Amino acid sequence: MPYKPVLTGIRRYETDDDMEYTFECRGFDPHRTLFCGQAFRWRETDGVYCGISGGRYAELFDNGDGTFTLRNIEKEDIPYWRSYFDLDTDYDELVKRFSSDSHMRVACSENPGIRVLIQEPFETLISFIISQNNNIKRITGIIDRLCEQFGEKTDNGFLFPTEKQLYGITAEELAPLRAGFRAKYIADAMEKLKSREVDLDSLYEKDTCTAREELKKIKGVGDKVADCVLLFAYHKTDAFPRDVWIKRVEQKLYPDGLPECIKGNEGIAQQFLFDYARTHNI
DNA sequence: ACCCAGGGTAACT
């Protein structure tokens, strides 16, 4: 069965109805998870991670005893955040499986606590169109300007603009983002979403290959960007985004192909290998 | 000045 997270409707944060939610998640590392290049809208100050996703604001901190607290969230959004942090997947079990491969064993042990997020598809699509041939710092800046220019302002910052808010936008109107040649790709994405030539809602139920081909109808979306969206939004864990670092890993560590133990979870394994490759400058 | 960055397109062999 394809995995579909429980998503409640997009809703504004309301200051007089906030709550805390504490959950257990042994070994979870928020910093590694939120700043490893799968999400671009979290900030950390004094051990508190503040972010906006899917139109929802949250503050997250580590209680130091294997539990974590989400603060200033709405009660009905608990299922959203449980899904977002993929809390119902046992990563200890996954890492155990991965560790039968010697490279994966090192990659996992050196980067404990990474989890693959389950994000909102539209935000993820636009974010990873922006990511192409770009670095994480500048990607973050462009997305910040996108939210400030076109997203709704709330007490806790600007929301990511909704699909409807960007319908019909042109590359010229996107110029202030300084996204360069990627502006025309965003404009093309908005055309194809508006016309329903590409339907993000339908992709949950499609297999990875079919969904990948549909995303690639958008100009500026190739295999890599498509697989990022399939993995980071739709949680299709067999999607395998090949960026420059992963290509080096495949050449140097796996010239004869990927190990059997990551089959079906190539995308999650990729997240460990991505950090491994960068810290060791492979 | 040069190189690279969570790539993709179009125009070539």
Place this chain on the structure above:
DNA sequence: AGTTACCATGGG
């Protein structure tokens, strides 16, 4: 089908 220049921008 496989290679290659080029694409905007900013940081090192």
